Amino acid sequence: AYDTVTKSISGIEWVHPDNYAAFLSYEGHPTPLVEDFHDYCTANSVGLLYIQSAQTLFTLDCKSFTLLQTTPSLTPSTKAMTPFYTRVPTIRAAWWGEGSSRLDSYEPYYLEQIALKNSHNKELHDLYKAKFSTDSALLQNFDLKD
Known part of the structure; x- marks a missing residue:
């Protein structure tokens, strides 16, 4: 998926996710x-x-x-790379604190973070509602009315 995305979007100078993985390891945040x-x-x-x-491929500031x-996603993922594609084998975790634990599934986590920061976005609201339970507590954080 990483290779497909980077080759299909031109005019972008890509920063390799290994750099970000090293940053996260220094911070102790595998999540x-x-x-x-x-x-x-x-x-x-x-x-x-x-x-x-x-x-879906999300483009964020x-x-x-x-x-x-x-x-729409450019390629279906056949193998999950958590929390993102990187060749760094392990992101060091802090002993405690926010971001120090690993998750079983990162997709709901990332979608929730995107949704919380963009609660006014109807398209995102509809996508989240279709993907997750309609009684999700997160849906109550959206500024939209059904």
């Missing part, structure tokens, strides 16, 4: 926080962040996590 993205993007002058779920665009 990246939105603040981790913000700090890394600010320190490394990264503007766009791409997160691919099973069906890396510093604010504002959703800029959604497109």
